[in-house]
């Protein structure tokens with residue numbers, strides 16, 4: 001295995017910010033740490049970078065324990081959220097900085113800086129100072145600077161979150177293309193599910209310092225292991241078996257107390273439709289027209305259900321009564337917390 005996290009734990013004042021995290025990362029993988037504010041993403045990334053010390057566990061690179069190896073000896077490239085460029089240095093000198101520290105010969109530094117600036121399409125900005133660049137450009141310089149010393153691993157902590165939506169979108173695919181081209185193992189922290197789903201090979205969903213689930217985006221979406229994952233990645237109706245029992249069709253092994261269904265999988269019935277299974281009736285509480293779809297909040301006796309309808313909507317005024325079914329093939333069991 002390329003990078004291994006073994007029971008990685010970090011406490012601040014007795015509280016575990018990162019709590020027994022285990023993870024194997026393959027060479028060349030792009031992993032996202034995804035989770036809400038305060039769940040421990042940055043702390044975990046800093047532990048890997050060597051910027052924090054472990055309280056328990058181990059981190060191994062190509063089988064060897066990184067132990068007390070300080071950050072600068074790990075040769076990991078790091079990019080943070082806010083532009084951490086040296087303000088008094090030109091773009092070229094920023095990118096050259098790590099190479100000069102590593103005592104690269106001057107000529108090699110020059111060639112490498114050019115190469116890196118080409119990579120992030122900023123060759124013509126080499127002589128500018130950070131304050132003369134846009135936010136997106138500054139993050140591309142930060143990326144070039146992190147990549148210049150040929151790091152073993154690239155660590156990104158919310159590198160796009162300070163940028164506006166359009167720039168963020170462009171940079172998402174730019175970073176992903178670059179990462180694939182270089183084949184560099186990359187870990188990116190984000191609290192943006194779209195970003196994680198678009199960019200990552202695998203996503204690690206964190207909650208209160210612990211792993212809730214690790215997997216490819218499709219699996220997390222289709223088969224969330226916990227209620228938290230299901231609600232964090234996309235939208236989810238969680239139905240208590242006790243309340244909804246009679247209204248659910250017979251389905252496979254749904255032994256958990258909580259069942260889940262995505263809003264787009266709840267099927268509205270036409271007025272004259274009479275399906276074989278149980279039909280639920282509910283009153284429309286809210287209607288949100290979102291362009292490519294309409295989202296309805298419907299109140300049934302057993303509780304509230306969100307329904308998403310793509311395309312034109314025949315029915316669905318606030319106050320109107322609707323009928324719908326919960327198709328068995330789209331119901332899944334979710335556990336209340338981490339296993």
Ligand SMILES: Nc1ncnc2c1ncn2[C@@H]1O[C@H](COP(=O)(O)OP(=O)(O)OP(=O)(O)O)[C@@H](O)[C@H]1O
Nearest residue numbers: 012013017035036037038039040041042043044191
């Ligand atoms: N140096 C520190 N001293 C004390 N507590 C800390 C320290 N760093 C982090 N924490 C605490 O550890 C927990 C995890 O923080 P962390 O910064 O890793 O979260 P995060 O997931 O990166 O959140 P965000 O999305 O807001 O950046 C929080 O409760 C935080 O207050």
Ligand SMILES: [Mg+2]
Nearest residue numbers: 041042043189
């Ligand atoms: Mg953070």
